[in-house]
Amino acid sequence: MFTMKTPEESAKEICHAIGQRIRSIRREKRMTLDELAQKTGFGKSYLSQIENLKREPPISTLSKIAYVLDVDVFYLLSGEIRKEDDQGITIVKPAERMVVSRPFGKFGYVYESITHKKAGRWMDGYVVTVGFEFPPEPLTHEGQELVYVLEGRIEFFYDGKINVVEEGDCCYFDSNKPHYSRSIGDKPGKLLVVFTSKK
Template sequence: MAQGTTIEPTKLGQLIRKCRQQRKLTLKELCDKAGVSIGYLSQVERGNATPSLGTLAQISHALDLGLDDFVARPKPVDAVSYARQRPTFSISNSGVTYETLSSEFPGHELSSYIMNCPPGFVSETFQHEGEEFIYILSGSIEKTLDGEAFVLREGDSLHYNGMTPHAWKTLGQTPARMMWTGTLVVLQDPVKNWLPGQDGSGK
């Protein structure tokens, strides 16, 4: 596995606050745009809470920034993802590490990662546009969709609409490893999103 990049919660919170203030947004205004609570975002800005990848993506999208403005995520230069050279990153002390599988090219819609999740990990509840597909490579998790829980083990998969409230946790004493693929547009850098008819100039 390639060397990853870890973001400290204090520095991440300071950066989010700085970007919010530069845009002259109140805490409430950013929360309304990002779909998170004022109390939670306040904790994040003070470095007392660590956002998940999905929440960080919602915040960055609300600030009209790409996820890469907060996560030093290397970009593959071609379509091949070699197991021993795969770019990885993590978000502070959540314990979850992400291996980048997908590449970027004009018009791409999918993002894909391998998620390595420690025993005892419990996510927050998410709800967003787009769709998600997960495939369990090893270990087991409990995935909750709109209040209904499903136990997924090695070889199991799940495909769902991101607007369905969803959360998950690692089961047992061993790490869970799963592939995540989705059309979660806020995971894409809006500056580099190319659309037909825009001559590659981006949004």
């Protein structure tokens, strides 16, 4: 009998596949974990946990790993190789967004990529639905980030301080400081998140 998977089960499968792809690509390039750690700035233990499904990396971390491995983050997420576009512009319709769920249950971020069709891009953009509790650990990564509140009320933690932001508010910050967010309204908030990593 066919049973539907829960979002958490589906997300766990996605994360398992991501870890396998990272390990496979790293080995194809004859790169050790030490070398990947040195080039990404992440700890060897942390990268090993990602490859072995003991830690789930945020999208920003995957983008940095993808850059160092010289692959598109879209490939790490989906396993699909995207053709180079030669028209200079890509348009992503709502139904074409690539959904990446975070298996934190009520902590729950759900990322929808809105830039995944553009090859060789300099930025990554997502529509993010935010859960009602802070994730277990804050995020830190290189680069800068822009967060625009599309819907709801959000508590946004940044570098030891909590700010409350609402629909129409915008945050721009250096993302190497600890940060995360949670919804505090009666429904999950939605954010437009755009970030770029230092190359």
